[in-house]
Amino acid sequence: MSNTKSLLIVNRHAPYDGMYAKEAMDAALIGAAFNQKVSVMFMDDGVYQLLREQAPADIRQKNTSLTLPMLDMYDINNVYVERASLQARNLTEENLLIPVQVIDSVQASELLGQQDIILNF
Amino acid sequence: MSNTKSLLIVNRHAPYDGMYAKEAMDAALIGAAFNQKVSVMFMDDGVYQLLREQAPADIRQKNTSLTLPMLDMYDINNVYVERASLQARNLTEENLLIPVQVIDSVQASELLGQQDIILNF
């Protein structure tokens, strides 16, 4: 497709109250299927979507984190996490299920500024 | 009715995003119609429900504050506002549409503790 745009998915919500995590992942994969330049950013409580060892069977929900490796399978390699959001939650990359690029607030700001399309979740 | 209980309506939400303000007022008036001992407490963004000069015509909503005088008409005289919530918003009783009793956090805690029934809005 000649019309390739940059598309950023912004994840700011924790995983199991509402469907944000699932819907953001759906949007990222569809963006890739449309051959767009897709990036994904996690910040605020959205970083909790990346935590290892989620086990939501007892609250009768599906484990949304299990689909995170799909990002790599769809060649979505630009997965960013804002550092201040991790630090406020006492988390490091070791707590996260997939490899990510940790960026500071200025870099996050630049990332937003580079996008043709921003989808908020 | 012999079975008179104390019923507290807790208002913690601002007026025009959702129907909390209207629904809390409905519940207070129904409580009075059931001859219960009704109190109403405003705290957090709920105190914004009491502001004078609300004019929501341009956002296509009804002015929920206009029903506040109904509390007095239904003999609901125990209308409380938590002081810290007012102060955080730079508001005083002069900003409010109806007379209220301003209480501190300890009194608010005692008020909650005295209730048979708490309805949250």
Next chain:
Amino acid sequence: MKYTLAIYGAPYSSQAPQTALSFAKSLLESGHSIYRLFFYMDGVHNASAIAVPPQDEVNIPAEWSALIRKYDLDAVVCIAAALRRGIIDKTEAERYEVSAHNFAEGFTLSGLGQLVDAGIASDRLITFGP
């Protein structure tokens, strides 16, 4: 003890219905009773008869219907909250001349007075916020 549960959140948008369902099952299994379930605000969507969640997700309206049937529960949906949100039974659909009704079996449409009444008549009222 006699409980009333007030559910303010919609399935799939809020965890409140799932928490309330698990809480309700636990209390009924431990021998307590439910005086009333009261569905209010976005909680009225728990009473949709035409929600079609994916097969690998829990069907929350169906779970409520099953629980209501099993324990013969009184499950009231606030009529004012429901009608403005598009949850409507056959009687009201005819009254307002809308094209369809979508109200699940086992639930009853009634007024907010049923919540206040339930507060008076129950030992405990638990609100599951959105």
Next chain:
Amino acid sequence: MKYTLAIYGAPYSSQAPQTALSFAKSLLESGHSIYRLFFYMDGVHNASAIAVPPQDEVNIPAEWSALIRKYDLDAVVCIAAALRRGIIDKTEAERYEVSAHNFAEGFTLSGLGQLVDAGIASDRLITFGP
């Protein structure tokens, strides 16, 4: 300019639909165009054909239908978000064998790809969050 508006909030629970409606009217009146309205998450309830708000309140689904008709807008409702929340058209109701359909005229049920497509094709994408 060509706009796409993404609406994530439900009428009466969120102000988002009212803000989006006023925004849409303003931009259309000032000569801009709408490539697509996309209703997602709880925003799918904007497409209910059977909501009955009180007569003295704005009927938001009806206002959308009128705007869509007047300007011949493309108004897409995310099918996955809609079906699990009990918003369903005649075709899907027959497919899933549910008892009724409640999908308002003028809207179309389709996939999330329509949001991504709209982002690509529009000059501006504005999200009205819940």
Next chain:
Amino acid sequence: MILHTVNKSPARSNCLKSCLRIAPHGGALMLIEDGVYASVNNTKHSQLIVDALTRMQVFVLEPDIKARGLSGLLIPGVSLVGYPGFVELTQTYDTVQSWY
């Protein structure tokens, strides 16, 4: 005596702070749903719960902890309960105040 439930994350919402301003001495706190994120240790908001523990019991709903992958990360002194334990707590306390 009141059981206070909080179901929102302390980073996203002011619910927990408001609750802890009002919660009477001797009441108890029950964290559920996204409210359980407040029970994670050494975060920006964990001092709220550390302080609360000096004057009240703090319960967290274990299914919500497990769901979110927080099992190894909790503030010492918070008490895990399941749905049956949550039901029992609502009997022990006279009323339930929900912060959402």
Next chain:
Amino acid sequence: MILHTVNKSPARSNCLKSCLRIAPHGGALMLIEDGVYASVNNTKHSQLIVDALTRMQVFVLEPDIKARGLSGLLIPGVSLVGYPGFVELTQTYDTVQSWY
């Protein structure tokens, strides 16, 4: 250049704080719906907007201000716009980032 919209009250939600941590120098802020409460002067949260005004323009949606009875209470320097002004701003800026 980005137009950031915030639609939640600063007392209830962290949206505004997160937005102001990320908002690039030279972008602009548009407060709508309950977000307009952030534009009230001398509150617990008004310093956020006072500081933001030193590096960016801050717009508030006038219909939401009037609805909530806030007309006389605003921080000096915030700019009132109606729906047509909001539409114009979305043309001036390249993208819109919604914080909710």
